[in-house]
Amino acid sequence: MLEPFFKNYLNQSTTKYDAQVRKINQFEKKLQSLSDDQLRQRVQDIKRHLQAGKSENEVIDETFAIVREATWRVLKIRHFDVQLIGGLVLNEGKIAEMKTGEGKTIVALLPTFLNALYGKGVHVVTVNEYLARRDAEEVGQVHRFLGLTVGLIQENMSVEERQENYNCDVVYVTNNELGFDYLRDNLAITKDEVVQRPLFYCVIDEVDSILIDEARTPLIISGSSQVTTQKYIQTATLANVLQKNVHYTVDEKNQIVKLLDEGTVFCEQALETTHLYDPPEPWASYILNSLKAKELFKRNTHYIVNDENEVIIVDEFTGRTMLGRRWSGGLHQAVEAKENLPIQDENQTIASITYQNLFLLYDKLSGMTGTAKTEELEFENIYKLKVVPIPTHREVRRKDFPDLIYKNQYLKWQAVANECVEMNRLGRPVLIGTTTIEKSELLAALLQEYGVNYRLLNARPENVESESEIVAQAGCQGAITISTNMAGRGTDIALGGNLKLVLNAKLKTVIQNLHLADINKELDEGEKDPLVCKFTPFFRSLNEQEIKKPEFLSNFIDYLTKGLKLENKILTEFHDLYIKVFDELNTEWQEKKVVVSQLGGLHVIGTERHESRRIDNQLRGRSGRQGDPGSSRFFLSLDDKLLRLFGGEQIMNMMKNIGLQDDTPIQSPILNQSLDSAQKKVEAYHFEGRKQLFEYDQALTMQRNGIYSERKRVLEKTSLRDWTIEYGERSLSDIFLTLQQRNKSELGDFYAFKMQELLGLPYQINENSKVETLNEIWKQQFQISYTLKEIQLEAIEPGIMRELERSFLLQQIDFCWKEHLQRIAALRDSIRWRAYAQRDPLTDYKKESYNIFVKMLARIRHQVIYLLLRSKIAIEF
Structure with a gap:
């Protein structure tokens, strides 16, 4: 209520x-x-x-x-x-x-x-x-x-x-x-x-x-930086030798690894170097990444290794694999070295933006x-x-039972299995949420020992492929479904099952074979599924050439999802048959929903509290949809990560003080409040991290928007001549500002050098010229030089100057922006140490990143003019 x-x-x-x-x-x-x-x-x-x-x-x-x-x-x-x-x-x-x-x-x-x-x-x-x-x-x-x-x-x-x-x-x-x-x-x-x-x-x-x-x-788009991979192999071997709390410490709560003095000395001796932080030959970041890969990043929890021997990240919140995504800063390479897999080149950031x-x-x-x-x-x-x-359409009837906390993992998993067996005996569907692939498979093996049928949904490719069917059947009477996470699954668990999704999934599986003989053989050898057998005559009537057409499968699925009637006699007949079978089975399916509702609806079991209360609520929310009955309960142990990091010892002492048996769980509202408090602390910690990322990226965002706006104008303008002239004049103004800071005796030599460096032509200065008039004279000289270069190139290849302007502008913007991102990343990594000097790192970061940005813009202008005025066209005779 x-x-x-x-x-x-x-x-x-x-x-x-x-x-x-x-x-x-x-x-x-x-x-x-x-x-x-x-x-x-x-x-x-x-x-x-x-x-x-x-x-x-x-x-x-x-x-x-x-x-x-x-x-x-x-x-x-x-x-x-x-x-x-x-x-x-x-x-x-x-x-x-x-x-x-x-x-x-x-x-x-x-x-x-x-x-x-x-x-x-x-x-x-x-x-x-x-x-x-x-x-x-x-x-x-x-x-x-x-x-x-x-x-x-x-x-x-x-x-x-x-x-x-x-x-x-x-x-x-x-x-x-x-x-x-x-x-x-x-x-x-x-x-x-x-x-x-x-x-x-x-x-x-x-x-x-x-x-x-x-x-x-x-989000990062990167290119290869061609960094040697041998160091990752060496430090991965070294990490296996180093001992926790002897050579290094691990802060699991903050995901940090620190080398102790003894560890630093040991590493320097093993690597035959005098200083792990030596800039020409740095080792520290490689060692720390290898230790993180060893201690904090677990296979089948944070990542999987696929059939192509690639490390694929698993999203801790959705339980899905993140194809194409790699950890940055050398961490992905460290994990590859730990798993003895081919190590891919480290990447250099070309473009990046945060979701914020x-x-x-x-x-x-x-x-x-x-x-x-x-x-x-x-x-x-x-x-x-x-x-x-937004209020619900119907009142929520789900019962959320207090958590049960056991002394260790063994007792917890035994209790979860017993709960599944009991619910299965009653005929209630059960959804079990686990935090990792490893734990989902552990529970699957345990239920197999108990002789209980189950469906498994985790990040492994063979399970993901049948996701919609697994979720569709999770509400059927007696169904037991194990899932790594239910966030973003996109399919509601309907009590009694989802007839349409089940029917579509079965037919799609059969038709995807695209080999008529195999389908007939499968049906002839005893495929007894009534949903498929009802369509046996249809499958046998299909023309094999028709079934092999590339558009057949897409049309087939369109019929299932949309009921379209294209000009195809076979598919039209199939659609009519599909509707007929669906109507016949729908009545039976509705009766199953009533039965499951009377049994109490879907029972959700959580096997561990997540770091975020939202993820727990998402799991609970799979039960009790649209006024359906349902229930949920979390089974925890003192070995769970959240309890271990936030108050496991205090709860253990509580168990001893009240004299509970080892196999007796604690069930207390006060304890639930403590867990909620622990989750709030973790949420606050992660919020602070995201907020810091956002604040630091805000400074870069203004620069990014400026660069991208400039780039967009370059792409959209038909002629960039005026723009390039402006670049040249601003470059001369930059030189003029630098010139004003020098002694008057140095003006002539410095001016001649800078003008020749920028424009590629020798210039002489009248020593009696006033400094204030020099800038205007230079601008006139530049426009003459630029016009002469334009005439020279256009005489050989009409339109070439406009193409060069666009090409050099885009080339230099991209090249300098890539270098800028590297400088900003280095600044961000080092700036935090300013806090020890009682200075605000964020304020210093904004000031220094702005100065670096201004210098980058000047460098773009200078290089574009430099390249344009030195352009030549090779003529073949």
Whole structure:
């Protein structure tokens, strides 16, 4: 039951929207009598209204009503009133906190459609490609029905495909692809390579996962720096010899490794060096990375090793593998050396941006998630986003039982297995959340010993492929599902199972063989699954040439998800059969839902508290969706990381003092409060880290925006002559400012040297010339030199000067910016030591990074002019 104060809070936060919801409902009644074409005509009228600069408030109620009516006509889903409130909150540029199963995907249709009518493009950002593709195909039908275009960005798309999709009215894209496309656009050599439009409006699904969890690590595009890999191999061997607390210490809480004096001496002797921090031959960073790889980064927890002998990072929050992502600073190479794998070259940063600063580029930003209130302060401080809790459509009936804490891991896992066996005996579906791949497989092996059937969902590729089917069946009677994490899975666990997803997954698995003989053989040899056997005649009737066509599978899936009727007799027959079988089985499926509900619904088991309360809440939230019954309980042990780092000894003493047996768990509300307090401390620590990353990147952001704006103008301008002339004059002014700081006796020689260095021509200065007039004389001389060079080159190759200007500008901007990023990274690594001198590192960093930036801009100007005035065309005879 919702507490009265919580009800009051929800009422206060949504009362302002009640009148607007009533107006939308009134519009809905008027729209129901309109034809599809008349509905689309209303959309065009609203579009003209908005693009003419008229107020959005005049049309928002009608627009939301149109989307609700279109969603009913296309998907047979009608927005609840609370979903309308969620849409209004998103349209205001806020975060809508909606519980799992409340239909966030449908809610996003409302504000995205309204903002897409401005014609500037709207982005819906999701955490993985599966969700982006699913949403674009399924709910994107509503946008298409109303006359909008829908784009989808996927990993392996070409530049042309990306341009076409980004130019659509509504674009579904993952946060990674969005960020890397932004960086690649700002490395483009020609305007034709740019894929994105200016960033206008964005709705982020699982906003806490993207803006909080993934905000710790910046997006980086890098190139090989050709650093030798031998040092990683040497220090990996050395790390295995070094002893913890003898040669080094490990701060697991702060993820820091420190060498002790004895360890430093030992390493210097082993590596035959006099100083580990010697700049020409540094060893310290290699040793520390090898020790981190040994102590803090565990296989099947933080990473896996795939069949190609590559180290693949596992996202600790979503439990998914992060293909293409690498740890920076040599850490990834250290892990590769630890695992005796081929060591890839260390990378040098070419372009980077944090998620914080990427999403702040949008004119309007909003997001939705089931768990945002715990991070409300961070959302407001960094992103200026307010969190608005949206009431559930039906009252939450889930029971969250107090945690059980056991003395050790063995007792805990035994208790978890016993709980699974008991629930399985009752017939209740169970979802078990584990924190690592290793622990998920440990529990799987334990349940196998107990003779209990289960499904396993973790980051291993063979399990990820069947993800949608596993989640779809997790609510079936007696089902036991083990998962590394449930954040961002994108599929609700329906009690009794999800018939459509199960049916589609089974048929897709069969058809993907693309070999008719194999399908027939599989069915003939005893494939007894009724969902597949009902389609045996259909599969046997398929023409093998038809089935091997590249477009067959995509068309096949379109039939499953959209019910399209293309001009293909075989597929049309299949669609009719599919609908018939679905209707036959649906009644039986509904009966199963009633049975599971009567048994108590889905029971969620947590096997460890996460560092963030949000992740625990996401796991709990998988049960009790849309008013369904359910329950949850966490099983913990004193060996768990969170308890070990925050109060494990005190709890152990408590167990001894009250005289509990070793196999007796502690169950106490006070203990739960202590755990919540520990999680808050960890959250505060990580918040401070993200805040520091954001503050340091803010200084770089202003510089990045300046460089990228300059680059964009270079790409868009047809002629850069005036720009280049300005570069030359500013370069002369730089020399003039330096000249003013020198003694008058040195002016002649210094001027002659600098002018020859920049312009490539010998100059002489009249010693009687006034310093104040020199700068104007130099500018005239430069313009003459530049015009002569232009005439010389254009006489040989017309248009060559304009091409050289663009080429040298882009080349020098990119080269100097890459060098600048290296200098800034070195500054950021060293600046923290200023705190020991009672100075604010951040203030010093901002000042010094600005000075480095100004010098970089001058270097770009000088080098562009230097290269242009020395350009020659080789003529072959």
